[in-house]
Amino acid sequence: MSEVNLKCACGTVTGKTLAVSSRIGTRITCCCDDCQVFAQFLGQEGKVLDQYGGTDILQIPVSHLTISEGKSEISCVRFSPKGMYRWYAKCCNTPIGNTFGAGGPFIGIIHSFMDKATTSEVDLGKNRGHILTKFAKTPVPENLKGSSLSINFRVVTKILSWKLKGLNKPSEFFNNNAEPICEPQILDKKAQNS
Ligand SMILES: [Zn+2]
Numbered sequence: 001m002s003e004v005n006l007k008c009a010c011g012t013v014t015g016k017t018l019a020v021s022s023r024i025g026t027r028i029t030c031c032c033d034d035c036q037v038f039a040q041f042l043g044q045e046g047k048v049l050d051q052y053g054g055t056d057i058l059q060i061p062v063s064h065l066t067i068s069e070g071k072s073e074i075s076c077v078r079f080s081p082k083g084m085y086r087w088y089a090k091c092c093n094t095p096i097g098n099t100f101g102a103g104g105p106f107i108g109i110i111h112s113f114m115d116k117a118t119t120s121e122v123d124l125g126k127n128r129g130h131i132l133t134k135f136a137k138t139p140v141p142e143n144l145k146g147s148s149l150s151i152n153f154r155v156v157t158k159i160l161s162w163k164l165k166g167l168n169k170p171s172e173f174f175n176n177n178a179e180p181i182c183e184p185q186i187l188d189k190k191a192q193n194s
């Protein structure tokens with residue numbers, strides 16, 4: 001178990017996680033259209049998406065993440081009024097991660113926000129595979145596809161247990177009044193694509 005050091009591409013926003021292990025976190029590669037639009041919105045497809053359009057994400061309790069520097073550079077976008085909160089570092093358009101609202105106990109940290117130089121040896125757990133592959137840009141080979149049944153079961157049980165343990169707080173992204181730290185920009189992704 002080790003901490004993961006977090007850093008945007010330009011180094012302005014930094015932070016870390018509590019020690020993670022494959023037991024705590026769930027690592028998946030999400031091919032959903034919203035994750036792809038997020039990378040496109042930031043002009044980071046080349047750095048964030050794999051050849052299938054998938055985004056490598058580590059889900060951990062949101063209270064396990066702290067931001068040490070550059071918090072004022074954090075910005076947020078949602079692709080519908082009820083969509084996920086998608087956080088990024090506006091200094092250099094590095095995707096940070098995805099959360100639900102203030103009560104949601106998890107964050108999906110996007111690999112681009114991990115400081116690869118210092119965390120390359122950290123065991124993040126095996127990637128459980130590509131999910132939501134119907135949105136993939138090119139067909140995902142069967143051996144890379146995750147079992148959606150077991151991944152869904154794991155994710156839902158984790159989220160429920162984190163919620164019961166109150167791991168939605170403290171959050172770097174929502175204040176004590178359950179308000180986001182910055183006003184999310186709400187974009188219609190259909191308008192984005194056209
Ligand atoms: Zn930056």
Ligand SMILES: [Zn+2]
Nearest residue numbers: 030031032035
């Ligand atoms: Zn996704």
